[in-house]
Amino acid sequence: MFMICLTTGSIFIKLLPLEAYFLPFGKLNSWLSRLSREFTVFVPAEVEGQVHWHRLVDSDLLDSTDAAKPNWALDRIRAAEPVKSFLFRSRELVATFPERLDVPQSERVLLLGVKSCDLRPLQVHQRMFLESGFKDPFYENRLRSTVMVSADCPNPAESCFCNLVGLKPYPEGPTDVNLSVLEGGYLLEMNEGGGPLLEMARDEFRPATDAEEAERERRRAAAVAALERRNPKQWTAGLPQAIEQRTDDKVFWTEAAKGCVECFGCLLGCPTCFCFLLCDQAKNGGVERTRVWDACYMAMYARVGGGVNPRGEFLKRFINRFHCKFMHAKNEWGFYGCSGCGRCLASCLGRIDIREILGRL
DSSP states (O other), rough: OOOEEESSSOOEEEOOOOOOEEGGGGHHHHHHHTTTTTTEEEEEETTTTTEEEOOOGGGGOOOOSSOOOOOOTSOOOOOOSHHHHHSOOOOEEEEEEOOOOOOOOOEEEEEEEOGGGGGGHHHHHHHHHHSSOOOOHHHHHHHHEEEEEEEOSSOTTTOOOOGGTOOOOOOOOOSSEEEEEEEEEEEEEOGGGHHHHHHHHHHEEEEEHHEEEHHHHHHHHHHHHHHHHEEEEEEOOTTTHHHHTTOOOOHHHHHHHTTOOOOOOOTTSSSSOOOOOEEEEEEETTTEEEEEETEEEEEEEEOOOGGGGOOOHHEEEEEEHHHHIIIIHHHHHHHSOOOOOOOHHHHHHHHHHHHHHHHHH
């Protein structure tokens, strides 16, 4: 297994042995209470049938001594909000003139229950914000201040397709601590990077048994099997080349885009999208520069000086999304710029399913 080091603003991976511990259901809130003394803690919670990130408050952290399962959605799919919103804010002041804007110190945040499909975006954003010749100090600062406890996804939804982009419904790579929901409690795998989290409540944990680790593997196998039933057809191994060859096929792409109302939900909810727009505004005798999320489906996205717009037609913008995530990313980085989280389908008013589109290539 691996360790992810976030303290330098970059991701370094090295092989480390993992230790497995068991935390009974009744002890979770006690552990969270101790963690909340050091971090602002967010956990997934179900609200009206949907999973959302919930910021813990004191009333959530009453000690529990029974075996009842806490009311946190750790065995559900990813939250509706992508993890990127904690690191890459949807709206953020990034510069002022003539006074210089110093990068503010970020609060220490702990996210409990980050799914595999929200870890892949860290790889995408690392390349864009930390390895592209200029380091984004705002992103880097928040990354250094954020601890992520990953979690298995034992119950994939109909919209999930992480298996089609080379992922599993549980982390296979970089994580300091991973949590698996079992019968009666949680199995946590920790390496030395997660040691400090264990030390905050070592008396709450005990070493996991072989039977508990075997149960974890059975649940993982069941989740993989569920994904394979929902996504039985694998995409072609030469998907980037297939997309490139069909770029000028207007009949194919017009049919694929049928039903789109340009609501932009698929892109604004996407965990890997990284496009932004800089807006300057006069204020208090100076200028403030604000960064806001942008989306390549928006009509003005590609417009340049003089009003020229190389992607004025919506169909060109629709195709560009597939170029970006499934052709350019794969060719340049070796992995898709998509995590298979299914948020695009869940938010689409036209019920456009990119699995079906890519499956026809």
